[in-house]
Amino acid sequence: MFGHTQLTAIDWLIMLLYFVFVLGIGVALKRYMKTSKDFFQAGRALPAWICGLAFMSANLGAQEVIGMGASGAKYGLATSHFYWIGAIPAMVFVGIFMMPFYYGSKARSVPEFLRLRFDEKTRALNACSFAVMTVFSSGISMYAMARLIQTLHIFDGLFVMLGLPLGWIFHFSMLLSAIIVLGYIFLGGLTSAIYNEVLQFALIIAGFLPLVLIGLHNVGGIHGLRAALPAAYLHSWRGMEHASTNPLGVDAFGLAMGLGFVLSFGYWCTDFLVIQTAMATDTQENARRVPLIAAIPKMFFPLLVILPGLLAIAATTPHNVTTETVVNGAIVRQTTVVSKAEAEGRGLVPAKTDPLTGKIVLDASGKPELDYDLAIPSLLLHYFPSGLLGLGLTALLASFMSGMAGNVTAFNTVWTYDIYQSYLHKGASDAHYLRMGRWATVGGILLSMATAYAATGFNNIMDTLQLVFSFVNAPLFATFLLGMFWKRTTGNGAFTGLIAGTAAAMAHHGLTLPIEAHPGLHGGWIAVLHHYPSDMAQNFWTAIWAFSANFVVAIVVSLFGQPKPESELVGLVHSLTPRAASEQNLWWKRPEALAVLLIGMVVALNLIFR
Amino acid sequence: MNLDLRIPMGLMFTLVGLILALYGWATQGSALYARTGNVDVNLLWGIVLFVFGLGMFLLGRRSEQKLRRQPRKVVVSNRPRPHGH
Structure with missing residues (x-):
C-alpha cells in the first residue's frame, strides 16, 4: 500500500503539543469537578457557542471525516444530501421544538426523559440499548483509527528507530488513544469532553x-475540477427523479x-450523544440555540470533507x-517509485489490496476496486510537506478521538444515572455517583478496547453491529414525536411501538436485498421478496418501515390504554406546556429567527448545487 | 465554568502557528514545496494560525480580566429583611 510516511521532528512536535493541551485541559478542569452535576452535566453552565461547536464535533467520528471523503470520491456532490437534507432540518427541529422539553423537564439524560414522559420499562430499554451502542461505537472509532495508523505507516519510522517490532x-x-481520551474525561468529565471537542x-x-486550498490549486481551481470530473459529480440533485438515474440508487x-x-x-433529535452537549448550557433559551449554532458550520462542512474526495479523484494518478x-x-538519474495500489x-x-495476499482486488468486470476510505489520507500524504503533514495527521487523529469521547461521556452518564443509580444502587451519596462516573469512564474505555480487538478477530463484526444498531435506532423518532406532541401516548404504547419498529426493521432487511448482493449481511436472510438498486436505498426504506410500524403500533396500543394524568405531563408534552417567555424581546435575536435564516441558507445551497 | 476555553485554545494555535511559520521561514525555497506548486504553505498557514491563536488568547484574557474586575454577586436571601436600617 503506502510507503513509509516520513514524519520529521517538526511533525512529532505538533502532534505532541496537541496531546499536551488535550490532557492539560483535563488537568485544569479537575478542580471544578466537585459534584456529579459538574462531572456529568458540565454544571449546566457552559456558553452556547462552545456547546454548539461541541454538538457538531461530537458527531465527527471516523464515519464523518473518512466516510464522507470516501463517499465524495465515490458519488460526488450527491453526498451533500447527508448534510443539507440529512442534518440541518433535524438540527433546526430539535432546537426549536424538542429542546424545551429535554432541558425544561430537568431530565439528566434522554432515557431519564423517557421515564418522566412514559415509564420505567421504556427508559430501561432505551438506556440499555444506548449504553451498549455507545461502547461499541467508541470501539469502532478506536479500531478504525488503529487500522488507519497501521495502513499509513505513521508510526513505522518511530518504531524502527526505537527497535520495536512493527x-x-x-x-x-x-493504547495511546485510550489513555488520552480516558485521561481528559476522567479528570474533567463532560466539560473536558466538550472543551476538547x-x-x-x-x-x-x-x-x-x-x-x-492546495488540492484546488493543483487541479487548476474550480474550472480545473469541473473539467476533470464527469458532470454528474458536481450536482447534488441531478437524476434524483428515479433510483436508476443517480449514483446513490435512491429516488x-x-x-x-x-x-x-x-x-x-x-x-439528531434523540441521540443522547449530541443532546448531552446542548443540555450542558446555562439556560433553556441557549439550549435551543445550541443545535442552531451547530448547524452553521455543519452546513459548510461538505467543503472540508466531501470536496477533498472530489479533489482526490480529479488529481493526476x-x-x-x-x-x-x-x-x-555527471548525469544523475533519480526514480520515484509509486506502489502498485497507487498506480x-x-x-x-x-x-484496494487484499490484506492477506497483498494483491489488487478486482471487481466483477475485472477492473481494480478502489479503496475510497483512503481518499482523504492519501490526499494528505500527497500534498502536505513536513510541518503541515504533522498538523493534518493530528487533525485526523483528533476526529477519531472526538467521536470516541462523545460516546464515552454519553455512556458514563447513562450507566451511572439510568442503570446504576436506578436499578443497582439507589440512594447513595452524590460523591459516590461522581466516583462511579469516573470508574464508568474507565470501564467504557476498556469495553471499547475489547470491541476493537474483537473486530480484529471476526471480519464482519463491525458491519453486523452497525446493522443491529440501525434496527434499534430506526424507529426511535416515532416514540419521541408521539411522546412530545400527543398527550394520549401511553408507556405501553411507546414500549410496544419500539419493539414493533425494531421487529419491522429486521423483517424488512431480512426480506429485501440490494441488486448484486448475496443474501446474508446485506439482507435477504429470510427470503428475497424485493430487490433495491443500492444498499443505501435498502437502508432508507428499512428506516421508513421501522418508523411507520412504531408510529402505528404506538397509537393503536395507546388508544386501548389509560394515559397519564395531564398534571404529570406539564413540561413534557407540547400542548400542556405553557410557552416560556423569550429572554430576548428583539425578534432577530430569538432562536426562531436563526432557524428561519438556516432554512433559507440550506434551500439556497440546494438550489446552487442542484 | 471558570476556565475560558479561548485561553488554552488560543495558546495552542499560537504555538502551532509559530512552529509552522518558523519552520516555513527556515525551509523557504526548499524542494519540500515542489508538491504544493512551490508555495511555502508552512509559512503562510503558520502566520494564519498564529494570528488566529493570538486573537483567541487575547479575547479570552480580556473576558477573564473583565470577570475578575466585576464585584462578586451577593447571594440574596429569601427571608424578609428586618425593617429599620
Missing part, C-alpha cells in the same frame, strides 16, 4: 482547510423520507517518474 503499532495506537473542531478546520421520496426525515431526525539532473558534469487507482484514490 506488529505492536496496532496495540500502541489503541471544540479544540478538535478547530484543529480539523486548521488541518483540512489548507488541504482543500427523491426515499431520500427525503428515509434520510431527511426518519434517519436524520432519529439521530501518480506513476513512476525518473528525473535527470547534472551534478558536477492502479484513480486520481489519488488507491486500488
Whole structure:
C-alpha cells in the first residue's frame, strides 16, 4: 500500500503539543469537578457557542471525516444530501421544538426523559440499548483509527528507530488513544469532553482547510475540477427523479423520507450523544440555540470533507517518474517509485489490496476496486510537506478521538444515572455517583478496547453491529414525536411501538436485498421478496418501515390504554406546556429567527448545487 | 465554568502557528514545496494560525480580566429583611 510516511521532528512536535493541551485541559478542569452535576452535566453552565461547536464535533467520528471523503470520491456532490437534507432540518427541529422539553423537564439524560414522559420499562430499554451502542461505537472509532495508523505507516519510522517490532503499532495506537481520551474525561468529565471537542473542531478546520486550498490549486481551481470530473459529480440533485438515474440508487421520496426525515431526525433529535452537549448550557433559551449554532458550520462542512474526495479523484494518478539532473558534469538519474495500489487507482484514490495476499482486488468486470476510505489520507500524504503533514495527521487523529469521547461521556452518564443509580444502587451519596462516573469512564474505555480487538478477530463484526444498531435506532423518532406532541401516548404504547419498529426493521432487511448482493449481511436472510438498486436505498426504506410500524403500533396500543394524568405531563408534552417567555424581546435575536435564516441558507445551497 | 476555553485554545494555535511559520521561514525555497506548486504553505498557514491563536488568547484574557474586575454577586436571601436600617 503506502510507503513509509516520513514524519520529521517538526511533525512529532505538533502532534505532541496537541496531546499536551488535550490532557492539560483535563488537568485544569479537575478542580471544578466537585459534584456529579459538574462531572456529568458540565454544571449546566457552559456558553452556547462552545456547546454548539461541541454538538457538531461530537458527531465527527471516523464515519464523518473518512466516510464522507470516501463517499465524495465515490458519488460526488450527491453526498451533500447527508448534510443539507440529512442534518440541518433535524438540527433546526430539535432546537426549536424538542429542546424545551429535554432541558425544561430537568431530565439528566434522554432515557431519564423517557421515564418522566412514559415509564420505567421504556427508559430501561432505551438506556440499555444506548449504553451498549455507545461502547461499541467508541470501539469502532478506536479500531478504525488503529487500522488507519497501521495502513499509513505513521508510526513505522518511530518504531524502527526505537527497535520495536512493527506488529505492536496496532496495540500502541489503541493504547495511546485510550489513555488520552480516558485521561481528559476522567479528570474533567463532560466539560473536558466538550472543551476538547471544540479544540478538535478547530484543529480539523486548521488541518483540512489548507488541504482543500492546495488540492484546488493543483487541479487548476474550480474550472480545473469541473473539467476533470464527469458532470454528474458536481450536482447534488441531478437524476434524483428515479433510483436508476443517480449514483446513490435512491429516488427523491426515499431520500427525503428515509434520510431527511426518519434517519436524520432519529439521530439528531434523540441521540443522547449530541443532546448531552446542548443540555450542558446555562439556560433553556441557549439550549435551543445550541443545535442552531451547530448547524452553521455543519452546513459548510461538505467543503472540508466531501470536496477533498472530489479533489482526490480529479488529481493526476501518480506513476513512476525518473528525473535527470547534472551534478558536477555527471548525469544523475533519480526514480520515484509509486506502489502498485497507487498506480492502479484513480486520481489519488488507491486500488484496494487484499490484506492477506497483498494483491489488487478486482471487481466483477475485472477492473481494480478502489479503496475510497483512503481518499482523504492519501490526499494528505500527497500534498502536505513536513510541518503541515504533522498538523493534518493530528487533525485526523483528533476526529477519531472526538467521536470516541462523545460516546464515552454519553455512556458514563447513562450507566451511572439510568442503570446504576436506578436499578443497582439507589440512594447513595452524590460523591459516590461522581466516583462511579469516573470508574464508568474507565470501564467504557476498556469495553471499547475489547470491541476493537474483537473486530480484529471476526471480519464482519463491525458491519453486523452497525446493522443491529440501525434496527434499534430506526424507529426511535416515532416514540419521541408521539411522546412530545400527543398527550394520549401511553408507556405501553411507546414500549410496544419500539419493539414493533425494531421487529419491522429486521423483517424488512431480512426480506429485501440490494441488486448484486448475496443474501446474508446485506439482507435477504429470510427470503428475497424485493430487490433495491443500492444498499443505501435498502437502508432508507428499512428506516421508513421501522418508523411507520412504531408510529402505528404506538397509537393503536395507546388508544386501548389509560394515559397519564395531564398534571404529570406539564413540561413534557407540547400542548400542556405553557410557552416560556423569550429572554430576548428583539425578534432577530430569538432562536426562531436563526432557524428561519438556516432554512433559507440550506434551500439556497440546494438550489446552487442542484 | 471558570476556565475560558479561548485561553488554552488560543495558546495552542499560537504555538502551532509559530512552529509552522518558523519552520516555513527556515525551509523557504526548499524542494519540500515542489508538491504544493512551490508555495511555502508552512509559512503562510503558520502566520494564519498564529494570528488566529493570538486573537483567541487575547479575547479570552480580556473576558477573564473583565470577570475578575466585576464585584462578586451577593447571594440574596429569601427571608424578609428586618425593617429599620
